[in-house]
Amino acid sequence: GENVEQHPSTLSVQEGDSAVIKCTYSDSASNYFPWYKQELGKRPQLIIDIRSNVGEKKDQRIAVTLNKTAKHFSLHITETQPEDSAVYFCAASKGRGSTLGRLYFGRGTQLTVWP
């Protein structure tokens, strides 16, 4: 099966600084890589995703990069704000359809943004 590693487990930054979270995956057949933000006691919310035919994707202050050769992908948050504080999970999957659509999650990164 797929193995997703995520680093760091905790990350503290000053408001306005950038934050980077990195993930690696083991199965070269994985082709879909979403990132979720989860606030305490709430559901994971999809914030950005990338598919294997794309190397980079950006949405305002959030960007994700993918290196298929090295099997790693990263989340970049610029101009961080206190409301960005949450746990972030990366995930990988082989695409939709029965168990093929299952997500393999990283262990999560607790991001704290200090005002």
Added chain:
Amino acid sequence: GAVVSQHPSWVICKSGTSVKIECRSLDFQATTMFWYRQFPKQSLMLMATSNEGSKATYEQGVEKDKFLINHASLTLSTLTVTSAHPEDSSFYICSESSGPDTQYFGPGTRLTVL
């Protein structure tokens, strides 16, 4: 994105009783739903994949006779925790696939077994 609801949002039960959690897809006919469990400060652990009209596929180590999953319609999947024990206390979340890959999560159910 897709809208997924769960009921109840939290439940407290006595040890030995059974608890049913519902997951509804409000705007999408989901042939596949996923059930996850999340312990405090840990990642989401997939318990089973729920397929409409057929038996669920359970992950290794998850007891299918303890965690009963029913997916009788395209909009409803249920998870029943039978003979619950304190170690079953956790945050249970369902998700559904919308589009080619994207999964959206329900709000979760906090189960506390006394």
